[in-house]
Amino acid sequence: MEEIREKVIKEFRRRKYAESTIRGYSNTLFRLFDFYSAHNPTELTNKQVTSYAKSLINQKKSHTTLRTLIFVCRIFFDQMHNKNHGIYPFRIPDTAERSADFFEQSEVLELIDRKENLKHKIIFLLMYSCGLEVNELLEIKVKDIISKDENPYIILHDSKGNQKRRAYLSKRVIPLLSDYYKKYKPESYFIYSQNDKNKKYSYTSVRKLLIDSLKEMGLNPALTSRAFKYSYIKHLYQLGIPLIIILEHLKIKEFDSHIEYSKLIHEEQIINFTPYDRIITTSEKTESFDDLESLVFKLKDLDEIDYLLEGIDCFRNGSLRAGVIFIWSSAIKNIRKQILDKENLKKINEELINIDSRAKIIKNIDSFEYIKDETTIHLAEKVGVFSKFEKNELINNCLGLRNKCGHPSNYKPEIQRVKSFVEEVLNMIYKKTLPNKVKKTSNF
Numbered sequence: 409m410e411e412i413r414e415k416v417i418k419e420f421r422r423r424k425y426a427e428s429t430i431r432g433y434s435n436t437l438f439r440l441f442d443f444y445s446a447h448n449p450t451e452l453t454n455k456q457v458t459s460y461a462k463s464l465i466n467q468k469k470s471h472t473t474l475r476t477l478i479f480v481c482r483i484f485f486d487q488m489h490n491k492n493h494g495i496y497p498f499r500i501p502d503t504a505e506r507s508a509d510f511f512e513q514s515e516v517l518e519l520i521d522r523k524e525n526l527k528h529k530i531i532f533l534l535m536y537s538c539g540l541e542v543n544e545l546l547e548i549k550v551k552d553i554i555s556k557d558e559n560p561y562i563i564l565h566d567s568k569g570n571q572k573r574r575a576y577l578s579k580r581v582i583p584l585l586s587d588y589y590k591k592y593k594p595e596s597y598f599i600y601s602q603n604d605k606n607k608k609y610s611y612t613s614v615r616k617l618l619i620d621s622l623k624e625m626g627l628n629p630a631l632t633s634r635a636f637k638y639s640y641i642k643h644l645y646q647l648g649i650p651l652i653i654i655l656e657h658l659k660i661k662e663f664d665s666h667i668e669y670s671k672l673i674h675e676e677q678i679i680n681f682t683p684y685d686r687i688i689t690t691s692e693k694t695e696s697f698d699d700l701e702s703l704v705f706k707l708k709d710l711d712e713i714d715y716l717l718e719g720i721d722c723f724r725n726g727s728l729r730a731g732v733i734f735i736w737s738s739a740i741k742n743i744r745k746q747i748l749d750k751e752n753l754k755k756i757n758e759e760l761i762n763i764d765s766r767a768k769i770i771k772n773i774d775s776f777e778y779i780k781d782e783t784t785i786h787l788a789e790k791v792g793v794f795s796k797f798e799k800n801e802l803i804n805n806c807l808g809l810r811n812k813c814g815h816p817s818n819y820k821p822e823i824q825r826v827k828s829f830v831e832e833v834l835n836m837i838y839k840k841t842l843p844n845k846v847k848k849t850s851n852f
Contacts, residue, residue: 427704534548711741
């Protein structure tokens with residue numbers, strides 16, 4: 409079973425899906441496997457998948473969950489194992505009225521990930537990640553993409569060639585842009601016409617691509633290409649960026665436009681209370697943890713990624729204690745893996761008995777569940793993962809804070825103490841196993 413799960417994850421990585429998408433797809437498929445735990449996953453039938461899907465429908469699972477199940481089953485059964493399951497004979501229930509203005513983030517990420525045609529993937533990827541309208545996308549030329557800068561960006565122009573703004577370019581996007589450049593070799597327009605490299609791609613082609621993709625995924629057919637820009641604005645707002653800052657970044661300055669976007673994001677709201685009626689709860693301003701978020705995209709272990717994402721979400725919401733606990737859960741699993749990679753089991757167990765004579769023998773990574781975290785850190789030092797200084801820092805500072813946060817009390821960690829905890833976890837645990845910083849990507 410473990411070998412099959414590893415093959416699934418490897419296949420999703422081969423398709424260059426985002427790690428968050430891989431986690432979602434894998435969990436959907438693995439829950440199906442667990443439902444039929446007495447069966448070999450590769451031998452499951454169309455009828456069994458359909459029966460499982462109907463049980464999800466009875467549980468009122470979302471439209472997205474069922475659609476994802478169909479998609480990953482086609483990959484696993486039809487494409488990876490040639491089972492020819494074909495169409496699953498169940499009907500996905502109608503959903504409540506869906507927005508014609510926005511994508512859910514999970515929807516737009518899946519929309520991008522599903523595109524195997526690299527040009528189509530790049531079109532959707534740039535429109536969402538840079539907040540572009542179709543005309544802005546089609547005006548981009550090769551020289552407009554500044555990818556070697558410390559903060560990469562795209563220079564956007566209007567149809568008359570006048571510079572409109574600079575769109576921040578995610579460093580995660582640059583490798584795909586490089587692949588696109590090598591494959592399609594654009595000379596003038598970055599996204600060019602199928603028949604002429606010197607002509608830009610057509611608006612109608614983008615529109616048809618979106619219509620076909622919406623139909624394929626069962627999304628609201630009323631969505632238009634502007635939904636990418638609207639979703640860019642809404643999702644940045646949901647990530648904590650004030651709306652006025654987002655609009656300034658997009659060079660949207662007209663007062664009427666600000667009102668329009670405010671209504672779009674906030675919808676119609678009626679004030680039916682006064683400040684006299686409610687207490688304002690003050691909360692500390694949470695700071696960004698950019699290094700921690702970057703780490704997520706470098707890891708391969710889905711459990712570690714899950715813990716880190718939960719921790720980041722807690723930090724964003726001001727739940728520092730919960731965030732520390734989740735980050736430590738990821739870190740201690742990483743330490744366990746480093747121990748197993750560093751020494752053979754015989755040597756590991758010899759050192760373990762010297763530290764704690766009552767400890768259970770370690771046979772695999774699951775055996776560590778019966779060993780205290782402090783003992784694990786001592787063991788890591790004995791087999792050469794950490795120096796004595798690092799061991800003491802991890803026990804006294806990192807594990808110490810984790811234990812304070814996990815103990816039922818009124819303890820409230822200071823934000824700087826939490827940032828110090830994160831920095832120590834990154835420097836003493838994760839940077840030992842990550843590759844050196846990648847060199848800057850040059851311009852195309």
